[in-house]
Amino acid sequence: MSDAAAKSVQDERRSRLIRNGVLAVLALIVVLFPLIGDASMENTMILALIFAIGASGLNIITGYTGYLSLSQGAFLGIGAYVAAILGRSMPDISPFVWMPVAGLTAALLAMLLGLVTYRSRGASFVIITIAFLFLVQFVATQWVPVTNGTAGITFPLPTWSNAVWGNWPFHLVLVGLLALSILVSWWIRRTKFGTGLIAIREDEGKAGSVGINAPIYKLLAFGLSALFVGMAGTVYGYYLSFVDPIGMFSILNSVIIVLAIILGGRGTLLGPVLGAFILVPVDAFANNYLGGGNIRLLVFGGLLVLLVVLLPKGIIPTVQLLLEKRRTKGTVGLTGSITALADRPLPPPREKLAPVGDTMLLQVTGLEKSFGALKAVDGCTFGVPEGSITALIGPNGSGKTTVFNLISGLMTPDAGEIVLDGERIEGLAPWGRAHRGIGRTFQMTRLFREMTVLENVVAPLRDFQFRQLGLGAVSGSEAEKAEEFLEFVGMQAYRDARAGSLSYGQQKLVELAQILVLDPKLIMLDEPAGGINPTLIERMGGLIRELNDQGKTFLLVEHNMPFVLGLCNPVRVLARGQVIAEGSPAEIQKDPLVLDAYLGDDYMLENRSGDGAAAKGEGR
Numbered sequence: 048m049s050d051a052a053a054k055s056v057q058d059e060r061r062s063r064l065i066r067n068g069v070l071a072v073l074a075l076i077v078v079l080f081p082l083i084g085d086a087s088m089e090n091t092m093i094l095a096l097i098f099a100i101g102a103s104g105l106n107i108i109t110g111y112t113g114y115l116s117l118s119q120g121a122f123l124g125i126g127a128y129v130a131a132i133l134g135r136s137m138p139d140i141s142p143f144v145w146m147p148v149a150g151l152t153a154a155l156l157a158m159l160l161g162l163v164t165y166r167s168r169g170a171s172f173v174i175i176t177i178a179f180l181f182l183v184q185f186v187a188t189q190w191v192p193v194t195n196g197t198a199g200i201t202f203p204l205p206t207w208s209n210a211v212w213g214n215w216p217f218h219l220v221l222v223g224l225l226a227l228s229i230l231v232s233w234w235i236r237r238t239k240f241g242t243g244l245i246a247i248r249e250d251e252g253k254a255g256s257v258g259i260n261a262p263i264y265k266l267l268a269f270g271l272s273a274l275f276v277g278m279a280g281t282v283y284g285y286y287l288s289f290v291d292p293i294g295m296f297s298i299l300n301s302v303i304i305v306l307a308i309i310l311g312g313r314g315t316l317l318g319p320v321l322g323a324f325i326l327v328p329v330d331a332f333a334n335n336y337l338g339g340g341n342i343r344l345l346v347f348g349g350l351l352v353l354l355v356v357l358l359p360k361g362i363i364p365t366v367q368l369l370l371e372k373r374r375t376k377g378t379v380g381l382t383g384s385i386t387a388l389a390d391r392p393l394p395p396p397r398e399k400l401a402p403v404g405d406t407m408l409l410q411v412t413g414l415e416k417s418f419g420a421l422k423a424v425d426g427c428t429f430g431v432p433e434g435s436i437t438a439l440i441g442p443n444g445s446g447k448t449t450v451f452n453l454i455s456g457l458m459t460p461d462a463g464e465i466v467l468d469g470e471r472i473e474g475l476a477p478w479g480r481a482h483r484g485i486g487r488t489f490q491m492t493r494l495f496r497e498m499t500v501l502e503n504v505v506a507p508l509r510d511f512q513f514r515q516l517g518l519g520a521v522s523g524s525e526a527e528k529a530e531e532f533l534e535f536v537g538m539q540a541y542r543d544a545r546a547g548s549l550s551y552g553q554q555k556l557v558e559l560a561q562i563l564v565l566d567p568k569l570i571m572l573d574e575p576a577g578g579i580n581p582t583l584i585e586r587m588g589g590l591i592r593e594l595n596d597q598g599k600t601f602l603l604v605e606h607n608m609p610f611v612l613g614l615c616n617p618v619r620v621l622a623r624g625q626v627i628a629e630g631s632p633a634e635i636q637k638d639p640l641v642l643d644a645y646l647g648d649d650y651m652l653e654n655r656s657g658d659g660a661a662a663k664g665e666g667r
């Protein structure tokens with residue numbers, strides 16, 4: 048190890064030690080806080096713990112999964128109500144006993160909300176979560192026989208001596224819940240479950256296409272995000288000794304929790320907790336010294352605006368970035384490094400293209416897709432022979448990408464059949480098709496930008512099993528394969544780089560490695576040579592040839608004619624959503640229909656070397 052590298056490892060170890068030391072001291076202060084003996088500060092600490100549990104839970108669905116929810120306050124209230132209702136009929140039992148029931152009820156209702164909002168995202172999702180909060184408040188107000196309506200329910204008095212124990216039991220139970228909640232978040236982030244959630248946040252469509260079963264992931268995330276806040280709700284109600292619909296389902300509770308996440312740092316482990324520990328004292332201050340009521344709304348509204356403008360990433364990510372900059376003094380990164388592909392010899396060009404077999408790995412029949420009045424795909428029928436590199440070419444707007452989307456499941460066909468290896472797949476979800484052997488790349492690369500290159504390549508899943516959720520994110524045979532495929536595409540040196548920091552060409556290579564992890568039967572590449580330099584185009588062709596020699600079947604959409612004609616056989620030509628010609632490159636180049644519909648002037652320009660038989664006008 049060089050001196051510089053050894054120093055960097057030492058620096059990193061030292062800063063980790065300092066960070067852990069600071070965290071241990073802060074944790075100790077929180078645990079022993081009631082020793083301070085100030086009732087008002089103790090009260091603020093208890094509320095801070097409750098909101099920190101809420102924020103840490105919400106971080107799973109908002110920070111990791113990317114769904115901004117304003118219903119977290121509802122689950123706090125639901126937890127309080129469950130304990131209050133059960134406690135009313137069994138007053139001799141300590142309300143603490145109801146915590147697991149409250150947590151599970153909140154988790155189940157959160158999953159129900161997840162089910163209802165399955166297809167919504169962005170603003171519509173936020174609105175539904177607000178509606179859910181008001182709906183729960185409405186039920187609590189109207190369902191009088193159970194909830195006692197607006198009159199609320201009183202909790203039994205604590206069973207311990209207040210003079211001796213004070214608020215210690217509340218405090219310690221909440222500290223335990225917060226510790227559990229942080230532990231679960233930490234565990235999630237290290238598992239395939241966590242990687243799947245982040246993939247959904249980054250690009251849900253893409254996540255499906257690499258085999259991630261988004262609905263199940265999201266349902267579990269919804270459930271887990273409400274579990275601990277539901278339990279904390281019981282403590283909240285017991286601590287306040289009273290629940291009513293107005294106080295328990297105030298939207299301000301949800302707003303504080305969301306703000307805590309934004310302030311501390313979305314998707315970080317401790318950011319939401321830090322945010323809650325800052326905001327709750329601010330709220331207490333606004334309440335005690337600024338007159339409370341609407342002033343609180345002003346304070347939080349103003350804070351939100353300031354945060355978005357000044358600290359869009361939140362405190363922890365901003366501090367991390369500053370520390371990283373200071374530590375590395377801008378010397379980190381691989382900018383300008385070439386991919387290791389440059390050192391590898393190119394496989395020899397093929398003297399003649401491989402002959403086409405009779406067995407079709409993929410058969411598309413009568414595929415149709417309309418967008419309003421536009422029929423983008425209109426009775427498209429073609430096959431991809433097993434072991435071939437088949438090209439799908441056609442003028443801009445002829446429907447190639449739409450056909451790709453229909454085959455990979457990102458769009459549902461209006462009519463038609465798609466058969467992969469003897470099985471009809473047009474009714475399957477994208478992840479189902481990925482599990483059956485379809486791997487695709489996108490015209491504009493769609494890597495998970497906030498993940499590292501390695502995390503991107505291990506994210507794909509070849510099947511779905513519940514036990515796989517708990518496995519380490521970068522572990523098992525996928526991790527080994529990922530390293531192997533990164534080596535194959537020459538991107539091993541970039542394994543720890545953030546995918547969003549790569550050049551476009553590099554992203555294309557990583558996207559290829561990513562789908563190879565699926566061990567697909569059919570590899571579909573949308574413009575693999577588009578937008579990259581000529582050397583990389585040659586290398587990309589080499590990689591495709593190498594994989595094809597190993598038995599992989601390809602379907603390519605590509606505009607670069609020399610690339611297509613030198614690599615692919617057969618070629619299918621699409622125009623106005625229909626296949627108008629099929630055959631070997633030599634046949635296609637002579638087909639008058641094709642020359643008329645597509646090749647024309649472009650082909651003349653791209654085929655300057657003159658080795659093709661086609662020329663504009665030939666066959667007309």
Ligand SMILES: Nc1ncnc2c1ncn2[C@@H]1O[C@H](COP(=O)(O)OP(=O)(O)OP(=O)(O)O)[C@@H](O)[C@H]1O
Pocket residue numbers: 418421423441442443444445446447448449450490
């Ligand atoms: N989501 C969509 N909504 C509405 N129209 C769409 C949508 N996707 C594609 N289209 C339209 O369908 C037609 C076919 O588009 P598609 O992207 O499949 O063509 P393409 O052959 O891949 O084009 P290019 O070579 O330029 O990528 C175009 O007219 C396009 O505008």
